[in-house]
Amino acid sequence: MNSIENVSRRGFLKVAGISSSAFVLGMSLPITSSQAKSSASAVNHELNFFVSIANDSMVTLVCHRSEMGQGIRTSVPQIIAEELEADWQKVTVVQAKADAKYGSQGTAGSASIRNHFTSIRQIGAVARDMLEQAAANIWQVQKNAVKAQKHFVVHNATGEKISFGELASHAAKLTTPDSKTIKLKANSDFSLIGKDVKLIDLDDIVAGKAQYAQDIQLPDMLIATIVRPPVVGGKVVSFDASEALKVKGVVDVIALKPRSIPVGINPLGGVAVLANNTWAALEGRKKLTIKWQLGDKQKHNSSEFSKQLVKKVQRKGEKVATKGDVYNHQYNENNTLEATYTVPYIHHAPMETPAATAVIHGKKCTIWAGTQNPQWAKGTVARELGLGEDEQDNIELNVTLMGGAFGRKSKADFIVEAVELAKTSKRPVKVIWSREDDIQHGYYHSISANYCKAELTEQSSADHWISRNAYPPIGWLWNPEAKVPSDNQLALGFGDIPFALNNLSIEKHAVDSFVRPGWVRSVACINNGFALGSFVDELAVKAKIPTRQMWLNLLGVDRHVDPNKNGFKYSNYNLDLTAHPIDTKRIKNLINLISDKAKVEQALPENQGWGISFLRSFGSFVAAATKVSVVNNKVTVLEMHTAVDCGIVVTPDRVKAQMEGAMVFGLSIALMGEISVKDGQVEQNNFHDYPVTRINQAPEMHVHIIESDKPPGGIGEPGVPPVAPSITNAIYHASKTRIRDLPVNKVFTV
Template identity: 35%
Template sequence: MSQGLIDAQNGRAPDARHSGLTRRTFLKFGVSVGAAAGGGLLLGFSFSAAGQPAPGAKSVVSGDGNEAPQEGVFQPNAFVQIDRAGKVTLVIPKVEMGQGVYTSIPMLIAEELEVPLDSVTVAHAPPNEALFADPLLGGQLTGGSTSIRYAWEPMRRAGATARVLLVTAAAQQWQVDPAACHAESGQVKHAASSRSIAYGDLVEAAAKLPAPQNVPLKDPKDFKLVGTQAKRIDSPEKVDGTAVFGLDVRLPGMKYAAIVNCPVFGGTLASVDDTVAKKVPGVTQVVKLDNAVAVIGDHTWAAKRGASALVLTWNEGKGADLQMQHLIDDLANAAKRDGAVARKEGDIDRAFKDAKTRVDSVYQQPFLAHATMEPVNCTVHVRADACDVWVGTQVPTRAVDAAKRVTGLPAEKITIHNHLLGGGFGRRLETDFIANALLIGKQVDAPVKVTYSREEDIQHDMYRPYYYDAISAGLDANGKPVAWKHRIVGSSVMARFAPPAFKNGLDPDAVEVAADLPYDLPNQLVDYVRQEPRDIPTAFWRGVGPTRGTFVVESFIDELAVQAKIDPATYRRNLLGKTPRALNVLDVATKAANWGSAPPQGQGRGISVMHAFGSFFSIVADVSVDNGEVAVNRIVCAVDCGMVVNPNTVEAQIQGGIIFAITAALYGEVTIKDGRVEQSNFTDYRMLRLSQTPPIDVHIVKSTEAPGGIGEPGTAALAPALTNAIYAATGKRLKQLPVGRQLHTA
């Protein structure tokens, strides 16, 4: 894989429209510095008054953040700890699900603190909204590609403040001017006298000093660590198997549960014959819930065999009559209604009336499952007076809330042990599986691990919504759009997940990208119609709103280019004059992909441009199509994500996101028949194979802008480049995903 570093051209400072932080609310950061006789210095940024105690953190990557503080380390309410040995421990406010935050966030603190990265250890943050909330998301959760955007300044400032305190303490000890001292590799040095002292020997004195105000941060030209290709801190534990994921939890006396959920959405349990199940060796108990049954065993195999032996009768209800076409018809009918306005500029009616040509299209995108490599699981131990939960979750405080609801216990009696996630993608933003585990655990007199089989996972997921988009454009005599109307119809995840964000009928996530295009379009109307898919639960999915919005917008832009008989890259270039960063990534991607050359016979080349998550992307895809089968031959991606913390992470996240998106675009869909999900495993919910994975060339544009997000943009920008390439190869415009189904039925 190649990676280029290209100087940004004609960049501009982010503003309300182009910062990637629209519809987000910033909270003010506070600095707290504390000391104790134990001899440790701690400082960091919090969202609460100083002096509130924060739970301790274990100094290993697999720790869950709930252990007692280490002796000799003072830890009231912050992220950074320094002990007498000079070891820096960072309690990470974000969860690690493969995106690399357990390396990139420590890099920020280590840069300003002047310590080697290998001297930093990390731990999971415990649930604490006051201390660990992300102001970009309004809570303690990991998602939306915000981790580095959130951490960029406060984590650096925490390190810089610590460094200043340590330097001041050393200077006072030596009775010299602090300006004559400097920090380097975990030491404070005084060049004039050739003296040096380790951080660990300074923490007690430094902790007694008043906190400095407005500590300057390094000029990026002076960075030593940020921007370098650092090795992942968590890789050794993941390689040698000592890293603990939720599925790895083992407890004394623990039982294992296999769950069988009602196959019909909205259905309930009528009866269960567990006679045979209870005879399976190792089965100890059968637990009934309103809409599920769990078999409890001494080991997973016993529980699984017992679950297979159950004879179940369900009250399927009206949901048993639900078919996929019913849901599509609901959306099509809803599209006839006016929606909540997300953007309105100019006189749209007159613009269409004056247009030389009108183009109308309807795009559809299917339900998608998350299909995380680690199936959802949760281990609980529910007692009369307390409850422990071991889980990998993107929302630790919501896990506490789920436990409060199910057990009736107060928060102080509930302990969440958070672990590494074997894939999140939005699935672990939900707590449905945690609540089910707790309901089961209330009936089991021991710790119990509840694991969903792959079939239960896929058929009882919370799905990326099915979206239906009606989009129109009016073109002038030169083929330039002078009128643009886009109606988005689908479920509102935001209305359920974050009700305050759903205002006046508008879901800000559903219209993201669509309501904030990088293109210069004089007359626009973008609106949203909420249409819930009856009893089917919906949730965020990697790339969230920009994934669905970019597919529609960039596919339609290609349609307009064809209508105008203009090269698709040139057509976009003509509309990007007011967004130079988007124009630049387009130029970088097309140059790297050799856009102007003709692809081989039977192949096609397609392109997309996207501004989302505070980053700018352009992707060029080369494909071949043979008898309805698509082979992706090469992907070229140019990205301007502002300042880069770890190029290795950026490249890996783009590659992973693109592979995730190719899988979804080619094969991904969840369909409903008789109220049931038809797909059940990787046999019919296909994954891209290693042999099908194309070379992915990532070109990172060098930029001085503040960091943008990187975990999801690759997923969001890929699909239209792929389908545009298919059009170039076949002349077939695919307006409905997945690609495989459409090509075989076209």
């Protein structure tokens, strides 16, 4: 249950970073079962959002989520301001520090708005109600005789009005009403939600004034770079720092404590060079001589591992979901299709590499970092410092802007590195990761194989469908015995196939892990979406019908799909399946829209082709269409479209930007994205051998947003999964070459 409190007199202003205010409301949100596992979250009051109003009418809204370019520091306050009836020009936003009073601050899974849309609205509505009650008391009229409008409360009969600032101190004396009794605005009355507003951080970003983790400067601060074990689980046997210490500016060389498997979100260990400037720190580490004990993960070679995964998925696996009988059926070989799809290790490669600064004075530890999960990081640091739960207030974690993250910065390893070195050196330390560090020592999207088999029906649909996958599970980070994905991972575009199938078997395989797996933007939806989108296109080709029609045929009649009926424990991205259903009508609308907008069935010149695909993920529905040309063995992407149905849209420009970013991200994955591992070591080290999409590769892009009054879905991740299959499908239709193993540059020049 949500609870909203008048906290003006409870000392929370300092926590929120607000200097003064006459009226402050804080909201507590219910914690999820996963959050409850963290004692730092299981507090009595998880005050996630604040709204404060000063006597000068300025409204300060506190955003407890982290900004990494997705616009959450704009959209969350925009929702509150909508219900508050605030003038957006008189609204400022404060970034929350890591604090248990905010409950979960994790900014991941495209969850910030889809999970809390109503709750966020309620705090604005309660504040509005209290301001209206304060005005009614002053005028000595019933509350229904007044109405909040654009930063004032207006007397309906006379037109007289009182500003929010004048009412703030009066509202602060009132008892907070039960949020369930406060009526929220009708969607038709929205004046901010659904409208584009100026990005909160835009001016500072454009002017170069925005502060990122790399920008932190403190007196007496040292810059640290670290040589980490080349193989996960490796340890330092010995090192020679004599030459490194001769580099001008190098102050010290420190061996980090060795770390064991399970690796969790802890550092990898290694040797750190601390210097007065970045150049010296980077030069000094080139001079280190280190002898390593690499451990048993050095036997790993990704090319051989991928072949092993392919062999695994050819065999029957452990049941995930079943319906009917696929194994006693006599398949017609002429109408049956089998295909196996592989995706390599993939890296996040954010433009801003990880960085964190820490300073320790006694038991007090202050940190500056770009982190997607401040509470998780803070708890990890507390354990590192040996602090008890009642001592975590000694840690102050300041959350900076992030220049991209995509899941990488939910891990706290780089933050713990800064804390460890600050403690050892007894000086402020900023740990910086070079591009090479980031690519060679990150957390990676798991290498994977997906197998699909189905038989075409007389109605140009398919049945007797088998799907299998095999990939290292993220759970291995904490449990070395974990060999299969969790149900939550299997729910990502695999166990929730929306097709009208009478006979279905969805299966998983157990595999070992060798590098750190992590959440890369849209997680397992990348490989599951690639397989599903590609296989539907292949079925369409075999049936000699347009791909659009195959999607429509497979989806069947309009209905809400419940994967639980097939024996699968479906998490639905932690959303209520009734409020956020798998709605085949919405899917078909998108398939038709993207096909019509892109004109995918119009005749094209020779060597050109369109490809389409779709995946529902994180509560939203997204279809993609891509046109390519294939000439002289070179693929050129000519045009891309994305259509998105994400329910109520808060900030359309942010949705458009996220979809455009997803197309670029998907292009990188499809065309060039591959991390290869040889003898346990990542072979790539910079953008020359792990390239991302360049301007000359980025085509004309179009985003089509469906108007909807449905509850909001996620938006940061859902745009990615359908992009890669739309590209490879287009390549097939342009060249008749089917790409089943990403990336495309294994076969074509890109």
